[in-house]
Amino acid sequence: MPQQRILVAHPSAELYGSDRVLLESVAGFVGNGADVEVLLATSGPLEQQLTARGARVRIVPMPVVRKSVLKPRGFVGFVSRSVVGLVSGLALVRRSRPSAIYVSTLTIPLWNLIARLSGTPLVVHVHEAERSAGRALRYALAAPLRLASLVVFNSIYARDTVQLTSPTAASTSRVIYNGVVGPETVVEARASLNRELRLVYVGRLSARKGPDVLVEAIARARHADMVTLVIVGAVFPGYEWFEQQLRTRIAELGLQSRVRFEGFQPSGYPFLAESDVAVVPSTVDEPFGNTAVEAMLAARPAIVSDTSGLREAGAGYSSVVFVEPGDADSLAHAIDRMVDEWQVMRDGAAADARAAASRHSIETYQGEIWQAVAQVIPGGEAAPILAAASPAAGAKG
Known part of the structure; x- marks a missing residue:
């Protein structure tokens, strides 16, 4: 079979959750012998990682669907950028003549249209599940999926969310759980806490991710005096106010010496x-x-909000404690439970690490995502399912 050419479109150049999943998708394509070109909306750390995995990278402005699109001014700007992007995108596809286009998000539907107009098979990989968003926005995100040859969802919850809004938008679809790269070496948690419980939050700093709720919970915990917290992550540009607000609240609660x-x-x-x-x-x-999942792979107990795809990701692990989303008291109780039941939680996390490594194997993921793309390419159904090696790394939220 001749070498397949895969054109990938992705709106972000960071290294958070969906960005890292994209890396493994690209590694799977390259590992199966495909020629891969990735289109990014901006430059960023993802660019170098993609190049290291054997892809070519091109920076291409592309309109991204956000809530502002629903406002008159935002809609006009989105349409004008889409017209420009449509012309340049079609020209790019005519030059590169890809075997398939892989769009790794719901938020750049322009590339769905480009694929349809150019007659190129299209796979859309959905990482969003915005049930709490307004119906108009949910419909705007889901409707362009009708243009796809195949829709891949990263969870059952994500698939069901789309089908609630637009039942026919995902008529041809499959669920492929994220492959998650584990640490180079798994270091088991400490046998004894020694009067200090070390919490870690890894992810973007935003109200929807809940680091502010965590800070409130620490102050309310019965074992508050032995809890420390490390926050790993940054705000999205333009939301610096949230980090400042978070720091101010930490100071008000007298936690400056225990939050880093x-x-x-x-x-x-x-x-x-x-x-x-x-x-x-x-x-x-x-x-x-x-x-x-990364917490499980690292053999660490986890406190996880009992909602949506998080419930699906944490299901079946004995060291995961689910809490009511946005409820600082529920979270405080879970923190205390970790202290009170530390030995049980620690032992459970060691077993959970082995289960997570099997459930979210990179090799399995890369094979399945390549198979999904290969099946939409004429004559590509029998493509081999191989896996490319991936360096160990960690993902954010």
């Missing part, structure tokens, strides 16, 4: 290795929960 900000880091695993418990306190819907 590390900013964005290329891997969360060094911080997980130094911690006792990971906390994933999201307050709204999440399509999946890479950060929760």
Whole structure:
């Protein structure tokens, strides 16, 4: 079979959850002999990682669907950028003549249209599950899926969310759970806490991710005097006010000496290795929960919001304690439970690490995502399913 050419479109150039999943998708394509070109909306750390995995990278402005699109001014700007992007995108596809286009998000539907107009098979990989968003926005995100040859969802929850809004949008689909790279070495949690419970939060700093709820919970915990917290992550540009608000609240609660900000880091695993418990306190819907899986892979007990795809990601692990989203008292109780039941939680996390490594194997993921793309290419159904080696790394939220 001739070499397949895969054109990939992705709106972000960071190294958070969906960005890292994209890396493994690209590694799977390259590992199966495909020629891969990735289109990114901006430059960023993802660019170098993609090049290291054997892909070519091109920076291409592309309109991204956000809530502002629903406002008249935002809609006009989105349409004008889409017209320009449509012309340049079609020209790019005519030059590169890809075997298939792989769009790794719901938020750049322009590339769905480009694929349809150019007659190129299209796979859309959905990482979003915005059930709490308004119906108009949910419909705007789901409707373009009708243009896809195949839709891949990263969880059952994400698939069901789309089908609630637009039942026919995902008529041809499959669920492929994220492959998550584990740490180079699994270091088991401490046998004894020695009067200090070390919590770690890894993810973007935003209200929807819940680090502010975690701070409130620490202050309310019965064992508050022995709890410390490391926050690994940064705000999205334009939301610096949230970090300042968070720091102010930490000072008001008298927790400055026990909360440390590390900013964005290329891997969360060094911080997980130094911690006792990971906390994933999201307050709204999440399509999946890479950060929760990373805690399992690192053999760390985790406190996880009992909602949406997080529930799916943490299911079946004995060292995961689910809490009510946005409820500081529920989270405080879970923190106390970790202290009171430490030996049980620690032993459970060691067993959970082995289960997570099997459930979220990179090799399995790369084979399945390649198979999904190969099946939409004429004559590609019998393509081999191989896996490319991936360096160990950590993902953010």
